[in-house]
Amino acid sequence: MSLAMPQPDAAVLAKRAEIAADLRTIVPGEGVVEAPNEMRVFETDGLTAYRQLPLVVVLPETTQQVSRILRYCNERNIRVVPRGSGTSLSGGALPLADAVLLVMSRFNRILDIDYVNRCVIAQPGVTNLGISQAVEEERFYYAPDPSSQIACSIGGNVAENSGGVHCLKYGLTANNVLGVEMVLITGEVIRLGGKHLDSEGYDLLGVMTGSEGLLGVVTEVTVRILQRPEAARALLLGFPSSEQAGQCVAEIIGAGIIPGGMEMMDEPAIHAAEDFVQAGYPLDVEALLIVELDGPGPEIEHLIGQVEAIATDNGSTTCRISQSEEERLAFWAGRKAAFPAVGRISPDYYCMDGTIPRKELPRVLAGMREMSERYGLRVANVFHAGDGNLHPLILYDANIPGELAKAESFGNDILRLCVEVGGVLTGEHGVGVEKRDLMPVMFSQVDLDQQMRVKCAFDPNHLLNPGKVFPQLRRCAELGRMHIHAGKMPFPDIPRF
Amino acid sequence: MTTFTPTADEDVVASVQWALAENAPLEIMGEGSKRGIGRPAQTEHAINLSALSGITLYEPEELVLSARAGTPLAKIEELLKRNRQQLAFEPMDYGPLLEQPAGRGTIGGVLAGNLAGPRRLKAGAARDHVLGVSVVSGRGELFKSGGRVVKNVTGYDLSKVMAGSWGTLGVLTSLTFKVLPAPEMEATLLVRGLSEGDAAAAMALAMGSSAEVSSAAHLPEGISTPTLNVLLGSGPKTLLRLEGFGPSVAYRFDLLHRLLRDGGVIERIDDSTAVWAEIRDCAPFADNTDRPVWRVSMAPSEAYKMVAELRMHAGAAAFYDWQGGLVWLRMEAEPEAEGIRALVAHFGGGHATLVRASPSVRASTPVFQPQPPALAALSARLKEQFDPNGILNPGRMG
Numbered sequence A: 001m002s003l004a005m006p007q008p009d010a011a012v013l014a015k016r017a018e019i020a021a022d023l024r025t026i027v028p029g030e031g032v033v034e035a036p037n038e039m040r041v042f043e044t045d046g047l048t049a050y051r052q053l054p055l056v057v058v059l060p061e062t063t064q065q066v067s068r069i070l071r072y073c074n075e076r077n078i079r080v081v082p083r084g085s086g087t088s089l090s091g092g093a094l095p096l097a098d099a100v101l102l103v104m105s106r107f108n109r110i111l112d113i114d115y116v117n118r119c120v121i122a123q124p125g126v127t128n129l130g131i132s133q134a135v136e137e138e139r140f141y142y143a144p145d146p147s148s149q150i151a152c153s154i155g156g157n158v159a160e161n162s163g164g165v166h167c168l169k170y171g172l173t174a175n176n177v178l179g180v181e182m183v184l185i186t187g188e189v190i191r192l193g194g195k196h197l198d199s200e201g202y203d204l205l206g207v208m209t210g211s212e213g214l215l216g217v218v219t220e221v222t223v224r225i226l227q228r229p230e231a232a233r234a235l236l237l238g239f240p241s242s243e244q245a246g247q248c249v250a251e252i253i254g255a256g257i258i259p260g261g262m263e264m265m266d267e268p269a270i271h272a273a274e275d276f277v278q279a280g281y282p283l284d285v286e287a288l289l290i291v292e293l294d295g296p297g298p299e300i301e302h303l304i305g306q307v308e309a310i311a312t313d314n315g316s317t318t319c320r321i322s323q324s325e326e327e328r329l330a331f332w333a334g335r336k337a338a339f340p341a342v343g344r345i346s347p348d349y350y351c352m353d354g355t356i357p358r359k360e361l362p363r364v365l366a367g368m369r370e371m372s373e374r375y376g377l378r379v380a381n382v383f384h385a386g387d388g389n390l391h392p393l394i395l396y397d398a399n400i401p402g403e404l405a406k407a408e409s410f411g412n413d414i415l416r417l418c419v420e421v422g423g424v425l426t427g428e429h430g431v432g433v434e435k436r437d438l439m440p441v442m443f444s445q446v447d448l449d450q451q452m453r454v455k456c457a458f459d460p461n462h463l464l465n466p467g468k469v470f471p472q473l474r475r476c477a478e479l480g481r482m483h484i485h486a487g488k489m490p491f492p493d494i495p496r497f
Numbered sequence B: 001m002t003t004f005t006p007t008a009d010e011d012v013v014a015s016v017q018w019a020l021a022e023n024a025p026l027e028i029m030g031e032g033s034k035r036g037i038g039r040p041a042q043t044e045h046a047i048n049l050s051a052l053s054g055i056t057l058y059e060p061e062e063l064v065l066s067a068r069a070g071t072p073l074a075k076i077e078e079l080l081k082r083n084r085q086q087l088a089f090e091p092m093d094y095g096p097l098l099e100q101p102a103g104r105g106t107i108g109g110v111l112a113g114n115l116a117g118p119r120r121l122k123a124g125a126a127r128d129h130v131l132g133v134s135v136v137s138g139r140g141e142l143f144k145s146g147g148r149v150v151k152n153v154t155g156y157d158l159s160k161v162m163a164g165s166w167g168t169l170g171v172l173t174s175l176t177f178k179v180l181p182a183p184e185m186e187a188t189l190l191v192r193g194l195s196e197g198d199a200a201a202a203m204a205l206a207m208g209s210s211a212e213v214s215s216a217a218h219l220p221e222g223i224s225t226p227t228l229n230v231l232l233g234s235g236p237k238t239l240l241r242l243e244g245f246g247p248s249v250a251y252r253f254d255l256l257h258r259l260l261r262d263g264g265v266i267e268r269i270d271d272s273t274a275v276w277a278e279i280r281d282c283a284p285f286a287d288n289t290d291r292p293v294w295r296v297s298m299a300p301s302e303a304y305k306m307v308a309e310l311r312m313h314a315g316a317a318a319f320y321d322w323q324g325g326l327v328w329l330r331m332e333a334e335p336e337a338e339g340i341r342a343l344v345a346h347f348g349g350g351h352a353t354l355v356r357a358s359p360s361v362r363a364s365t366p367v368f369q370p371q372p373p374a375l376a377a378l379s380a381r382l383k384e385q386f387d388p389n390g391i392l393n394p395g396r397m398g
Helices: A010-014 A016-026 A036-042 A063-075 A128-134 A154-160 A204-208 A242-254 A267-277 A297-313 A325-336 A338-345 A358-375 A403-420 A436-442 A445-458 A476-480 B009-022 B073-082 B107-112 B158-162 B196-207 B226-232 B246-260 B273-280 B300-311 B337-346 B359-364 B373-386
Strands: A056-058 A079-083 A099-103 A110-114 A119-122 A177-183 A189-193 A217-224 A231-239 A261-266 A287-295 A318-321 A348-351 A379-384 A389-396 B026-029 B045-048 B055-059 B064-068 B130-137 B142-146 B170-178 B185-192 B215-219 B237-244 B265-269 B293-298 B316-321 B326-331 B350-356
Touching (some): A016 A056, A063 A079, A063 A177, A063 A217, A189 B373, A204 B158, A231 A297, A231 A325, A242 A287, A242 A297, A242 A358, A287 A297, A338 A379, A358 A379, B009 B142, B009 B170, B158 B170, B196 B246, B196 B316, B215 B273, B337 B350
Antiparallel strands (some): A177 A189, A177 A217, B130 B142, B316 B326
16 A cells, blocks of 8 residues: 555554453444454455555444444544445545444434425435435435445445535535434534524534544434426437537526536547447547436426527537436436446546536546546546536556556546646545545645644544545644734724724 | 724735734624624624625636625625526525615625525525635634535535634635526415414425425414515415426426315415515514514424414514424514523424524523533534634624
């Protein structure tokens, strides 16, 4: 592993057996795993380039157990890495050699389905899709749908502020979570939000969402559920250039239309997908756009012609409108299979996750083509065109020495370009360990210090998930110091009253 | 008394650094339209941000707008309107309720108060639309968080921490918001004569349907304003707003009508913008008095039960927005803070904020909902990390 992680605490490593025994008094039976061969399954998450066996694995079942585990670790200065389903693409759940891995998968029950207040209370280990399935008989669903939704847990979604393909219209996790019960590193249990809206004080729920397991451990989640849209239809649009496809997206939005989903693929991604699933994609286009309209039938009928006209005006050479549910799903089949499809044409691929202002797409794609030549690695692109979230897939072969490092370096250059054009390092996969060292590209030291001070309010000894998100861990006492300079009346020229 | 009127971020930094050196707490204000909310200011000095003004970026097709913190909200809304766009969270105007002129307030104040309107139910509050901020902390340091794109999970979302912090964590200097297309049209379905319990049931039915209702409010008997009287007449009124493209609104109105027709007399209100503005701004209680007004957030299904119980103990007028999830209460006499909060806790939990009361009442009553000890301690630690010397709006939040 080339990644620098916090130095393991030798004193903690030496007490491994004792710590496991202590944890057994909190979580009896099979809830504590310490045999290396049994811990192997937890050594990595969705970012499989990095692996590390944890100190010990604990799988609590109750909030009280979580509280006792955290209090125990806090009192003994033992690090803790929380883990949901382990699908993080940024290494958010990567274990540490000296840290207890706190696995939340046994928190797998739905506690309350409340159709009147349109919310569900679930334990954090329930899968994202599990929530939608629990309410589907009443035609409800939970809107954020990350592509790992079969496996990823709602607790992990809170930690990562997960997105999906419908974010522009329906929002991210942060906009669909109403409340959490969580445990602080001290073992204190607090509740933020609930079935009501907004917060009585500071928006701690807002900062907790997307905090990547560094602030606390969520033990219960209340989410908003929505009535399923009555219908959905999709348009499959092919363009000779990504500029035209981009302009088409801009004009759809300019016409006041917010589609449920709007996905773009570039030529390499189109070809890989078509070879894999034969979705019927045109192979003579540079950019493919899937625009999905959802809502009441008459609304879709009203808008579909408008979208078609905008596409034609922008030079689309393919325009197919789904005439049945089967056809709509067929349009999506290629897009949904894009990652495995790319996996077929290359031994390995590295999935990136920047967000850019949409209008910068042609510039970023051109930049990527140039980098692709320079690094000698191919790249395929899928793009959540509605919200500007770009997923370049860098193709490489891990068996060729140095190629992974080259792919990572290529990826870093792409993310730097995203920031340069006004975008960000990560749209939905999180910083984790993967983008940690790039944080200074986007933030000044002052910006990062203020984020770390938020961490200090929750976990002053950096025991929760250290080594993630922040490139450099600064002691809270040091961060708290302030240098006050003798007061000079500011801008004395300006009149005051 | 010194009031700083910065015109650039560096001026804000200099003001806060001066205040730190002098140990002189500052009141943070824009146009002062919401000064009456919270504990009365306990400072001698102030920063007035109204000269730190201007829209710095607006790209309609990218759905993004940035402005300096002191930019008047009215100016932003006007520009958006010209481009058939809007701030979808529909920030309310506290002016009329607080005996201030209508139409004032800045974009910084919109986030600092985490404002929202009747569309909160469907579209969220200011917290859900802010994409990025620049802030001067109580340490006198300028930091930024977030960006200008919708999908962003890079680092902690400090923009959300600023939402509803009422100037106690930092001085906002610029903000970036997501903007959205304005609906082509709106229509409101009005059901007359429902009791508060029946209205709660009707609103739940409507919100749980596929009619995509964007706002749901209930005005009980006697709750009105001159404008509402003219537009809607008297008697209890349950209002359901539909927005979007013409054919869609027509179709959804029929759907809703079929769903609710057995429950009461139904009418269609075609031009309902003014109706929802009155509800948004709590106009029924904008009576030029300082009788205590509460803003209560709770589970929609429980609101009318809480109100019924309250009326057995104290004189209170009430109306409901957000399907009942937002209760506006006007007390006849005393604020009854403990009683109201106990009832909210009893009926499923939530929070009650005393948004209007005389300065002396606000000085002696917890305006914001008190938190349980562990949460209160965490909030205090967070405040300390942003403003260690307590120089920004000290005491305002309790």
